Amino acid sequence: MTGRSNSSRERILENAESIVLEKGFHATSIKDILDRSAITKGGFFYHFDGKPGLAVALVERYLVQDDEVFSGLSEQAEALSEDPLHQLLIFLNLLAETFGRLPDTHPGCLVASFTYENQLLNEEVQQLMQQGLESWRQMMIGKLERAGAAYPMAGDVSTQTLADMFTAVIEGGILLARNFDENRLISEQVLAYRAFLRMVFGAE
Amino acid sequence: MTGRSNSSRERILENAESIVLEKGFHATSIKDILDRSAITKGGFFYHFDGKPGLAVALVERYLVQDDEVFSGLSEQAEALSEDPLHQLLIFLNLLAETFGRLPDTHPGCLVASFTYENQLLNEEVQQLMQQGLESWRQMMIGKLERAGAAYPMAGDVSTQTLADMFTAVIEGGILLARNFDENRLISEQVLAYRAFLRMVFGAE
DNA sequence: TGAAAACTATACTTACGGTCCAGTCAATGG
DNA sequence: CCATTGACTGGACCGTAAGTATAGTTTTCA
Numbered sequence: 001m002t003g004r005s006n007s008s009r010e011r012i013l014e015n016a017e018s019i020v021l022e023k024g025f026h027a028t029s030i031k032d033i034l035d036r037s038a039i040t041k042g043g044f045f046y047h048f049d050g051k052p053g054l055a056v057a058l059v060e061r062y063l064v065q066d067d068e069v070f071s072g073l074s075e076q077a078e079a080l081s082e083d084p085l086h087q088l089l090i091f092l093n094l095l096a097e098t099f100g101r102l103p104d105t106h107p108g109c110l111v112a113s114f115t116y117e118n119q120l121l122n123e124e125v126q127q128l129m130q131q132g133l134e135s136w137r138q139m140m141i142g143k144l145e146r147a148g149a150a151y152p153m154a155g156d157v158s159t160q161t162l163a164d165m166f167t168a169v170i171e172g173g174i175l176l177a178r179n180f181d182e183n184r185l186i187s188e189q190v191l192a193y194r195a196f197l198r199m200v201f202g203a204e
Numbered sequence: 205m206t207g208r209s210n211s212s213r214e215r216i217l218e219n220a221e222s223i224v225l226e227k228g229f230h231a232t233s234i235k236d237i238l239d240r241s242a243i244t245k246g247g248f249f250y251h252f253d254g255k256p257g258l259a260v261a262l263v264e265r266y267l268v269q270d271d272e273v274f275s276g277l278s279e280q281a282e283a284l285s286e287d288p289l290h291q292l293l294i295f296l297n298l299l300a301e302t303f304g305r306l307p308d309t310h311p312g313c314l315v316a317s318f319t320y321e322n323q324l325l326n327e328e329v330q331q332l333m334q335q336g337l338e339s340w341r342q343m344m345i346g347k348l349e350r351a352g353a354a355y356p357m358a359g360d361v362s363t364q365t366l367a368d369m370f371t372a373v374i375e376g377g378i379l380l381a382r383n384f385d386e387n388r389l390i391s392e393q394v395l396a397y398r399a400f401l402r403m404v405f406g407a408e
Numbered sequence: 409t410g411a412a413a414a415c416t417a418t419a420c421t422t423a424c425g426g427t428c429c430a431g432t433c434a435a436t437g438g
Numbered sequence: 439c440c441a442t443t444g445a446c447t448g449g450a451c452c453g454t455a456a457g458t459a460t461a462g463t464t465t466t467c468a
Contacts, residue, residue: 023324026230027228112320115379116312120231129383130384154403155402157396158392161392161396164376165396167380169369172368175372175375179319180334189369192361192369196359198359
């Protein structure tokens with residue numbers, strides 16, 4: 001229990017994540033990480049069980065942080081309205097604003113990055129990624145069901161598919177944003193999804 | 205101009221693409237490709253200007269093939285209806301069916317894969333990727349505008365954002381499909397997008 | 409048939425990447 | 439006050455990858 005350890009470990013993870021999102025996991029060498037993190041190889045191997053161990057730690061950390069963002073915005077939305085549908089719509093507005101406020105191009109989603117290298121990653125990482133996607137799905141299913149209890153749902157799309165669409169438009173939006181170097185595109189996708197939900201729930 | 209050349213080159217590209225989609229570009233070694241393609245290093249370097257040259261050829265080929273699929277489905281849809289909105293809706297149905305018919309998990313999108321390694325790729329590749337995304341956008345803008353000329357559009361979402369959403373749900377759907385190992389998820393996202401468009405155009 | 413294209417085969421250089429290990433040093437606690 | 443532990447440093451080791459070189463062989467087309 002030292003103050004030193006946690007800060008080094010966290011610093012390594014933070015730098016590693018940013019490099020991985022730039023270049024991909026395999027292309028990120030341990031030396032890349034060391035150079036940015038002011039630590040040596042030995043220090044790295046003290047904290048992580050090699051590169052596979054780093055991958056696990058990266059995903060774990062990413063999912064926790066992500067959950068914090070979603071939870072924070074959910075709480076804000078719930079404080080602003082009593083109505084479950086309005087809460088959902090406000091949540092999406094807040095999320096779009098959050099994406100829009102980013103100063104640079106969105107760095108990307110670690111789960112998406114790892115998805116296209118998943119043959120290299122051990123089963124533990126793959127399970128964590130699936131868990132992450134599942135938790136986003138369940139979060140949205142919860143919001144959609146609460147809204148659906150108060151408002152009839154049109155459009156004949158299953159709640160799960162509607163929930164997955166949340167993840168899909170964000171991941172797709174990030175991809176567009178990165179390629180066109182326009183952050184705006186993520187927010188626009190989130191707001192388009194919001195417009196869809198408004199129609200599904202017959203709101204105006 | 206020999207028959208031999210084209211078949212070897214094509215065989216290399218086909219195998220390279222499938223390995224890249226499994227592991228990512230950087231993690232794909234030239235040897236991996238040689239082993240699957242029954243060719244030697246000399247042969248490979250005869251056809252491509254190293255790995256950077258391979259990347260360019262891979263994207264070029266991918267975009268052409270992709271365009272062929274979209275064009276084919278568009279033509280089918282246009283043969284089945286005169287109405288631009290119905291053509292669009294049929295097109296999306298055909299696309300969802302195409303995804304659903306895949307025997308294995310969808311291999312993934314090369315543009316998405318390269319997006320998360322774009323620091324490694326030269327400007328030429330990045331430009332090609334952007335061109336590809338732009339052409340998908342323009343294809344959908346065309347379809348949406350033709351439908352919009354015949355039917356009023358509700359929902360206050362810009363045509364471009366609606367067009368980008370096509371790419372977003374597909375890329376997002378592929379990501380979900382790969383992680384959950386359920387191809388169904390792609391088709392569902394395409395059909396959810398279709399349901400959205402139906403509402404936007406007030407169809408029933 | 410002859411020239412060019414499309415290769416095979418092998419050897420080699422260079423560099424880098426992941427891993428492991430032996431040692432250092434400061435703080436902690438008994 | 440000394441033994442132990444946590445948090446490292448720095449470098450050796452070994453495999454592997456990209457790319458080069460070169461010499462020779464087969465295939466195809468004109």
